[in-house]
Every structure is written in structure tokens, then in C-alpha cells.
Amino acid sequence: MAVTIKDIAKAAGVSVTTVSRALNGYRDIHPNTRKRVLKIAQELNYRPSGIARSLVMKRSQTIGLIVSEMTHSRMGHHFLFDVICGVNDQATTLGYDLILATTSPHEQQVVPYMELCHRRQLDGVILLGVRTHDPYLQEVLQSSIPCVLIDVPVSGERCSHVTLDNREGAHQAVAHLIRDGHRHIGFINGHREAFVSEERLQGYRLALKEAGLTGEERVFYGDFDEASGSEGARRLLAEHPDLTALFCASDLMAIGAMRELKAMGKKVPQDISVIGFDDIDLAHYVTPALSTVHQPRYQFGTQAVDVIVNLLKGEKEEPVVLAPELLIRESSGSMPVLEKR
Amino acid sequence: MAVTIKDIAKAAGVSVTTVSRALNGYRDIHPNTRKRVLKIAQELNYRPSGIARSLVMKRSQTIGLIVSEMTHSRMGHHFLFDVICGVNDQATTLGYDLILATTSPHEQQVVPYMELCHRRQLDGVILLGVRTHDPYLQEVLQSSIPCVLIDVPVSGERCSHVTLDNREGAHQAVAHLIRDGHRHIGFINGHREAFVSEERLQGYRLALKEAGLTGEERVFYGDFDEASGSEGARRLLAEHPDLTALFCASDLMAIGAMRELKAMGKKVPQDISVIGFDDIDLAHYVTPALSTVHQPRYQFGTQAVDVIVNLLKGEKEEPVVLAPELLIRESSGSMPVLEKR
DNA sequence: TTGTACGCGTTATCAG
DNA sequence: CTGATAACGCGTACAA
Numbered sequence: 286m287a288v289t290i291k292d293i294a295k296a297a298g299v300s301v302t303t304v305s306r307a308l309n310g311y312r313d314i315h316p317n318t319r320k321r322v323l324k325i326a327q328e329l330n331y332r333p334s335g336i337a338r339s340l341v342m343k344r345s346q347t348i349g350l351i352v353s354e355m356t357h358s359r360m361g362h363h364f365l366f367d368v369i370c371g372v373n374d375q376a377t378t379l380g381y382d383l384i385l386a387t388t389s390p391h392e393q394q395v396v397p398y399m400e401l402c403h404r405r406q407l408d409g410v411i412l413l414g415v416r417t418h419d420p421y422l423q424e425v426l427q428s429s430i431p432c433v434l435i436d437v438p439v440s441g442e443r444c445s446h447v448t449l450d451n452r453e454g455a456h457q458a459v460a461h462l463i464r465d466g467h468r469h470i471g472f473i474n475g476h477r478e479a480f481v482s483e484e485r486l487q488g489y490r491l492a493l494k495e496a497g498l499t500g501e502e503r504v505f506y507g508d509f510d511e512a513s514g515s516e517g518a519r520r521l522l523a524e525h526p527d528l529t530a531l532f533c534a535s536d537l538m539a540i541g542a543m544r545e546l547k548a549m550g551k552k553v554p555q556d557i558s559v560i561g562f563d564d565i566d567l568a569h570y571v572t573p574a575l576s577t578v579h580q581p582r583y584q585f586g587t588q589a590v591d592v593i594v595n596l597l598k599g600e601k602e603e604p605v606v607l608a609p610e611l612l613i614r615e616s617s618g619s620m621p622v623l624e625k626r
Numbered sequence: 627m628a629v630t631i632k633d634i635a636k637a638a639g640v641s642v643t644t645v646s647r648a649l650n651g652y653r654d655i656h657p658n659t660r661k662r663v664l665k666i667a668q669e670l671n672y673r674p675s676g677i678a679r680s681l682v683m684k685r686s687q688t689i690g691l692i693v694s695e696m697t698h699s700r701m702g703h704h705f706l707f708d709v710i711c712g713v714n715d716q717a718t719t720l721g722y723d724l725i726l727a728t729t730s731p732h733e734q735q736v737v738p739y740m741e742l743c744h745r746r747q748l749d750g751v752i753l754l755g756v757r758t759h760d761p762y763l764q765e766v767l768q769s770s771i772p773c774v775l776i777d778v779p780v781s782g783e784r785c786s787h788v789t790l791d792n793r794e795g796a797h798q799a800v801a802h803l804i805r806d807g808h809r810h811i812g813f814i815n816g817h818r819e820a821f822v823s824e825e826r827l828q829g830y831r832l833a834l835k836e837a838g839l840t841g842e843e844r845v846f847y848g849d850f851d852e853a854s855g856s857e858g859a860r861r862l863l864a865e866h867p868d869l870t871a872l873f874c875a876s877d878l879m880a881i882g883a884m885r886e887l888k889a890m891g892k893k894v895p896q897d898i899s900v901i902g903f904d905d906i907d908l909a910h911y912v913t914p915a916l917s918t919v920h921q922p923r924y925q926f927g928t929q930a931v932d933v934i935v936n937l938l939k940g941e942k943e944e945p946v947v948l949a950p951e952l953l954i955r956e957s958s959g960s961m962p963v964l965e966k967r
Numbered sequence: 968t969t970g971t972a973c974g975c976g977t978t979a980t981c982a983g
Numbered sequence: 984c985t986g987a988t989a990a991c992g993c994g995t996a997c998a999a
Contacts, residue, residue, distance in 0.1 A: 287744065289976055300986045305978060315984060332744035336686065337976030339677045340991045350726075356711055363907075366707045370697055373728055382746060385691075385726045387714055403628065403673035405723060540911070566704075570881070572913045630992055641970045646994060656968060678992035681975045 288329045296325050308333070335382075345406040347382040348593055353414035353421070355387040363537065363565035364582060365413070368435065371586020372411060379594050381408070390419055398424035409593040411435065416478035431596035433589045437480050440604055443596055447588045447605035451481045454578040454609030455488025458532050458560045461611060463496045466620035467530040467558060471503040473517035473542060475534040479509070485534050485562070503528065507538050514541025522549065529557055529620045536561035536568045536577055543571070543616065558617035573615035581607050629670045638666050649674070676723075686747040688723040689934055694755035694762070696728040704878065704906035705923060706754070709776065712927020713752060720935050722749070731760055739765035750934040752776065757819035772937035774930045778821050781945055784937055788929045788946035792822045795919040795950030796829025799873050799901045802952060804837045807961035808871040808899060812844040814858035814883060816875040820850070826875050826903070844869065848879050855882025863890065870898055870961045877902035877909045877918055884912070884957065899958035914956035922948050 290304040297304065299318065306314050307322035339345040350372050355365060369385075376383045384405055388396070398421045402410060409431040415421055425432045426441045434446040462470050472489045475482040486504065493501055505521050507513030514533060518541070522528055531546075533539035539561030543553050551557050553573055561568060564579035588605045595602050631645040638645065640659060647655050648663035680686040691713050696706060710726075717724045725746055729737070739762045743751060750772040756762055766773045767782045775787040803811050813830045816823040827845065834842055846862050848854030855874060859882070863869055872887075874880035880902030884894050892898050894914055902909060905920035929946045936943050 287976095291976075301977080302979090302986055302988095303984090306985085309978085313984060318984080330740075332741055334681075334747065334976050335745040336677055336680045336747045337991090338978075340675075340681055340976080340993095341978045343991075345677065355714070369710075369726075373696070373726055377728065383726050385710075385714055385724050387718065399671075400673055404676040406675065406677045567908060567911055570908050570912050628992095632992075642993080643971080643995080644969060647969090650994085654968060659968080675992055678975090679994080681977090681992080682994050684975075 287334075288331050289334070290331070292329060293322060293326050293331060296329065297322050339406050343406075344408050345382070346380060347384055347405060347407055348376055348590070349384045349386055349401065349405065349407040349410045351386045351388060351401065351410055351412050351421075353388050353390070353393070353412075353416070353419065355414070363567065364563060364580075367582035368413065368586040368589075371583040371588075372590055373586070375587040375590035379590060381590070381594070388421070390416060393420040399428060402428065402430050409433075409597055411589045411593060412437070417480060418478060431593055433592045433596070433602075435585055435589055438484075438604070445592050445596065445602040445604050447585055447592060447607070448481075449580050449585075449609055450606050451484035451609070452488040452491070454562065454580075454611075455485040455532070455534075456492045457488075457609060457611040458562070458576075458578050459489050459492035460495070461613065462530045462532065462558060462560065462617065463492060463498070465530075465558065465618065468496075468498060468620075469501060469503075469525065469527045470498075470530040470532060471505065471517075471521040471525065471528045473505050473507050473514055473521070473531060473533040473538050475538075476506055476508045482506075482534060489532060507534075509535040509538060511537045511541035511544075514538030515545040516541075518542035518545040519549075522546075522551075530617070531557060531559045533559065533561050536563045536565045536575060539575055539577070539616070540567060540571055543573075543575075553616050554618035558620070560617050564612060568612075569614060576614045576617040577612055579610040579612050628675075629672045630675070631672075633670060634663060634667050634672060637670065638663050680747050684747075685749050686723070687721060688725055688746060688748055689717055689931070690725045690727055690742065690746065690748040690751045692727045692729060692742065692751055692753050692762075694729050694731070694734070694753075694757070694760065696755070704908065705904060705921075708923035709754065709927040709930075712924040712929075713931055714927070716928040716931035720931060722931070722935070729762070731757060734761040740769060743769065743771050750774075750938055752930045752934060753778070758821060759819060772934055774933045774937070774943075776926055776930055779825075779945070786933050786937065786943040786945050788926055788933060788948070789822075790921050790926075790950055791947050792825035792950070793829040793832070795903065795921075795952075796826040796873070796875075797833045798829075798950060798952040799903070799917075799919050800830050800833035801836070802954065803871045803873065803899060803901065803958065804833060804839070806871075806899065806959065809837075809839060809961075810842060810844070810866065810868045811839075811871040811873060812846065812858075812862040812866065812869045814846050814848050814855055814862070814872060814874040814879050816879075817847055817849045823847070823875060830873060848875075850876040850879060852878045852882035852885075855879030856886040857882075859883035859886040860890075863887075863892075871958070872898065872900045874900065874902050877904045877906045877916060880916055880918070880957070881908060881912055884914075884916075894957050895959040899961070901958050905953060909953075910955060917955045917958040918953055920951040920953050 290301050294301045294304045307319040413435045431443045436448045503525050505517040507517045539559050561575050561577035564577045568575040568577050592602045631642050635642045635645045648660040752774050754776045772784045777789045844866050846858040848858045880900050902916050902918035905918045909916040909918050933943045
């Protein structure tokens with residue numbers, strides 16, 4: 286059906302070797318021969334077969350983006366889409382194709398990591414959304430194919446990661462609240478199986494400690510989504526009515542918390558301040574606009590590709606840790622100390 | 627490096643043919659031989675090469691999802707992500723791999739459609755975000771590989787599409803406004819190069835016509851994003867101060883319009899009603915919550931895959947037209963006739 | 968039931 | 984500068 290280099294060879298009266306050389310820009314070929322071959326290839330509307338090339342070259346110019354729990358995980362599209370865009374754009378720029386695959390903690394038990402990679406001859410893999418105990422984490426390290434994890438601080442021989450300085454991000458947010466006069470600050474964290482949760486907890490603790498508030502640790506573990514934010518607010522305030530600020534490990538939880546606070550008759554930020562994490566689109570559309578810690582999601586994607594491509598060249602890659610940025614909007618403010626006491 | 631059927635054959639003392647047959651579940655093979663082969667394959671940790679298989683089978687079990695203007699187009703992730711999820715999930719379910727590729731009106735001129743398809747031996751393609759004058763539209767129809775367009779009402783021999791009944795969606799929204807007493811209804815449409823724009827315009831017109839409001843057509847063409855919604859509101863109200871309702875071809879434009887209206891000192895919905903289109907997440911987070919026409923985005927994806935897979939089987943496929951659903955929230959309401967006059 | 972031989976489209980090796 | 988020839992990993996007539 287489709288025209289191959291064999292057809293071109295025939296039409297040009299040369300061997301396939303020569304055609305291949307002409308097409309791939311080798312130097313040891315007569316300029317005229319090349320021109321003729323190129324012209325015929327053009328006329329015949331020749332398109333190279335990446336498949337065949339992959340088979341013989343043993344590399345596919347393809348990277349896999351494996352996302353665990355794409356639909357349900359973390360903030361769903363609020364977080365994932367930008368990362369995917371970044372990965373896609375940069376992969377395209379660097380001449381790689383992108384295969385999108387999804388999995389889940391369960392799926393990971395039935396389909397081995399290497400199965401996915403080998404089937405498609407993936408040159409490298411970017412892994413997104415894996416939890417601390419997921420099977421793939423081990424398999425990745427044992428695998429011979431380069432991999433970069435996003436938001437999972439694991440590295441190895443052919444393995445690196447890109448993430449945010451989550452500790453610093455949480456620290457900035459909580460330190461800001463403290464500067465605003467808050468002394469009783471609750472923390473609605475993500476679930477324990479996310480690496481970022483531990484890091485953000487550390488940032489929260491650090492900020493409290495710096496302010497001599499060590500005994501004031503109030504943590505609730507949610508699962509990053511809105512409903513758990515509501516629950517967190519309810520629980521924390523039931524146990525600790527003196528809380529004047531809430532720091533949340535995701536914007537979605539912050540929004541859930543704000544909804545709950547409103548239902549409780551508390552005004553944000555007059556009665557209680559709220560700061561989120563992620564800076565998803567919603568954050569500046571809700572009322573009041575949500576103060577939050579911005580994550581450069583698109584960059585996560587582009588950087589991950591950069592790292593994987595370097596890994597592919599055999600270079601050892603240091604992890605990439607991006608900087609958070611605290612954005613203060615309307616949901617946080619000074620604690621009304623004077624009025625209250 | 628990796629273990630092949632050749633290795634298995636050697637280890638099992640049979641020919642590669644036998645191995646191939648055993649692995650692929652053929653019947654004409656001795657049960658014991660099969661067991662032995664399977665066992666050895668297992669022990670050797672064999673993984674089949676999809677690449678090699680694709681080469682010989684001439685199909686890759688891969689479908690391409692080609693998105694034009696992924697980052698900038700239409701509502702960006704608000705629309706795309708869910709579709710991608712649907713495509714991905716259903717493709718996985720049906721045993722297909724997914725290659726994600728992006729393009730743009732400009733890119734389409736430099737990289738021919740068939741280039742993309744052939745390089746990866748795509749079995750079929752789902753095309754998203756193409757405009758009325760995009761080059762790929764023609765190429766798709768000439769191509770021999772099956773394709774389904776999303777939101778582009780074009781069909782052919784090996785080509786079908788899935789879309790919303792946009793005309794009906796717009797009609798429902800505008801008819802609803804009319805039932806609420808509105809007589810002067812502006813329409814902020816998307817740009818002219820989107821197929822859906824024309825369809826929604828028809829729905830708007832139909833509703834006006836049914837109410838004997840033919841002369842009341844007030845249309846502004848935006849480009850689906852927030853800023854153009856603001857501009858639309860400004861322009862329309864400047865020229866037609868008597869407007870008491872605005873129907874917008876996207877939620878983003880509706881949100882932009884509401885922002886502008888607020889700036890103009892108009893209250894929604896007391897002074898003017900607003901209805902959007904899409905039902906993106908933002909719609910029910912903004913204040914007032916946005917009335918809108920819901921699109922089953924995830925279904926767009928799954929249906930597209932279903933259609934493409936049937937097309938692959940050689941079946942002729944009818945276009946899929948999904949039903950819109952009007953959701954009335956807070957941004958629209960009865961026209962305050964009595965108070966005003 | 969099993970094996971031989973060939974082909975898929977391409978690149979690489981090595982002579983000429 | 985060019986051309987046989989052999990891979991790459993797998994499926995499949997055809998034979999045995």
C-alpha cells in the first residue's frame with residue numbers, strides 16, 4: 286500500500302541503502318543522486334515508518350506519560366492538564382512522540398510496569414500521581430529505562446524527579462499567617478500516601494516552631510478534594526474553636542473549607558483566614574478570592590521532559606525542585622486581635 | 627537484550643512458530659507444548675514487542691488524539707481535559723494505546739496530516755479543535771485511515787463525528803430566557819471559524835423567531851475566552867441598552883460578561899440575566915452561580931473511541947449527536963417587567 | 968501438531 | 984560514492 290524506500294529505490298534506479306542514506310542526510314552520497322532520490326520521494330509522497338525504524342534502531346523516539354488515578358487523583362484536571370500540556374509541548378519540541386497511559390494502584394498489580402514500557406518500546410517514562418506504596422515505585426527503580434517522577438522524591442541510576450519545594454511553600458504560607466498575627470492555625474493536609482503531604486507538614490511545623498508555637502499543631506488529613514476540605518474545617522473547628530486561620534494542602538480543600546465555614550456562619554477572612562495550595566483556576570474566581578501557593582504546573586511538564594531527554598543521553602540528572610510562590614488574595618488577612626480581646 | 631520469542635524457542639526446544647502460536651492462543655498446538663512454552667515465557671519474563679507486531683500486522687492498536695490549539699483553544703482545559711479522559715479510558719478499555727499529538731493552524735501547514743498518521747502507524751484518529759478552514763479537514767477526508775471529528779459536522783467514507791446538538795442547546799437557553807419574560811436578548815457567540823458557532827447562532831435565531839422576535843437579533847462574535855466575553859457585554863450594551871439578558875456561547879465568555887456587567891453597575895440576575903454554555907467547573911463556583919448548557923464532555927471522548935473502533939472494523943458509522951441539558955442556576959431569572967415599566 | 972521460510976520497512980556493516 | 988546482505992522481533996502461508 287504505502288510507499289516505502291523500496292519503491293523509491295526502484296523508481297530511482299538505486300539501492301535501498303542509497304535511498305536510506307539520501308533521506309537521512311548522510312554525506313557519503315553524490316549530490317545528484319541525493320537530489321534525484323529526494324525528488325522522487327516527494328513525488329511518491331513517501332512517509333517514513335517510525336515503526337520499522339524503531340524496530341531496527343531499538344528506540345522509538347517516544348516517551349510515555351503514565352498517570353496514576355488520572356480521573357480521581359489529587360485535583361484532577363486542575364493539576365494534571367497543565368502538566369500534560371507542558372510534557373506534550375516540550376516533547377514535541379524535542380522531537381519525541383507522547384503516549385498517554387493511565388493506571389491505578391489496582392491496575393499496577395495486574396499490569397507490570399515493564400509491560401507498558403516494552404510493548405511500546407518507550408525510550409523513557411514520566412510518572413505522575415503515584416502514591417508512596419504503589420508497586421510501580423519499586424519497578425521503576427529496577428527498570429533499565431529512564432524515568433522521571435513528578436512530585437515523588439525518588440532518584441536512582443536512571444531515574445530522577447521534578448517537584449515543588451513543598452516544604453518551603455507550606456512554610457511561606459503559614460509564616461505569612463503568623464506575621465498577620467495568627468497564633469492558632471489549623472492545617473488540612475492531603476492524604477498520607479502522597480509524598481507532598483509529608484513535605485507540607487514539615488513546612489507547617491517549621492513555621493510554627495520558628496514562632497514558638499510548637500504546641501499549636503492542629504492537623505487533619507483529607508484527600509485533596511473539596512468534600513474532605515469541608516470535613517476538615519468542621520472537625521478542626523469543633524475540636525479547636527480558637528482557630529483563626531486554616532492552611533490547606535490544596536485549593537479544592539480550601540474551597541471546601543470556606544464553604545463549610547460559611548455554613549457555620551464564619552466570615553472569611555474577617556473571622557478566619559484561609560490559604561490554599563496549587564493556585565488552580567478556581568482560586569481567583571471564588572468569593573472571596575483564595576490566597577494560595579502557586580505551583581508552576583506547566584513547567585513541571587517541560588522540565589520533566591528535559592530531564593528525561595538528558596537521561597536518555599546517558600547524563601546523570603539532578604532532581605529539579607521548583608520554587609513556590611505565595612499569592613495573597615482575599616481569603617486571608619490580619620487577625621482581628623484588638624476587636625476580639 | 628530483551629528476551630524474544632527466539633529465546634523462548636531455544637529454551638523450550640521448539641520453533642519460533644510454535645512459540646508464537648502458543649503465546650497467541652492458537653488451538654492447533656499440543657496442550658503440553660503450550661504449557662511448557664507459557665511457563666518458560668513466564669520464567670524468562672518475556673514481554674512481546676508491540677513494535678515488531680505492528681510492523682508485520684500492519685496495525686498498531688494505537689489511536690491518535692490530535693488536538694489543535696490545545697493550550698489556547700476554546701476553553702482550554704475546561705473543555706479538553708474531560709474529553710481526553712474519556713478517550714483515554716475507553717481506548718484502554720478496548721485495548722488501544724493512545725498517542726497524544728497537538729497541532730495548530732500553522733503547524734498544519736508544515737506537517738501534513740498523513741505524516742503524523744504514518745509515522746506512528748495510527749489505526750485511527752480522533753481530531754479535536756479544528757477550525758472550519760484548517761488544512762487537516764481536507765486531508766482527513768482524503769485519507770484512508772478512519773477518523774472521527776469532535777464538534778465538526780463532517781462525515782465521509784471512513785470518517786464520522788461526535789458532537790452536541792448545539793442548535794438545540796442554544797435554543798433551549800434562549801427559549802428559557804424568553805419564557806422568563808425577556809424580549810431583548812443579546813448573544814455573545816464564539817468566533818466564526820468554529821462550527822459550533824454557526825449552530826448555536828441558529829438555535830438563538832430559532833428561539834427568537836418562535837417568539838416573534840426576529841428583529842431583535844443582537845450578536846457579538848468573541849473567541850470563547852473570558853476577555854472577549856467582557857468586550858461583548860460592553861459592546862452589546864453600549865449599542866443596545868435595553869438588553870435584559872445575555873446568552874453566551876461559552877461559560878468563560880459568560881463569566882467575562884458578568885464581570886463587565888458588575889463593573890457597569892448592573893446586577894445579575896436582577897438587572898440582567900446571563901446564561902453560558904459548556905458547564906465547566908467554574909460555572910457553579912462563581913457568584914452568582916452561572917446558568918448554563920451542559921455538555922457531556924467525558925462522553926464525547928468515550929463515544930469517539932467507540933465510533934473509531936467500529937470504523938476500524940469496517941462498519942459504517944452514523945454521527946453521534948449528544949443531547950444538551952439546560953441548567954438553571956442563579957445568573958438568570960425573570961425579567962423584572964412590572965418594576966421597570 | 969510442528970517446523971521452514973519469508974516478509975514487514977528500515978538501518979548498519981562491509982565489500983566493492 | 985554505492986550496493987548486497989544481514990539484522991530487528993514477530994506472524995503466517997506452506998510443507999512436513
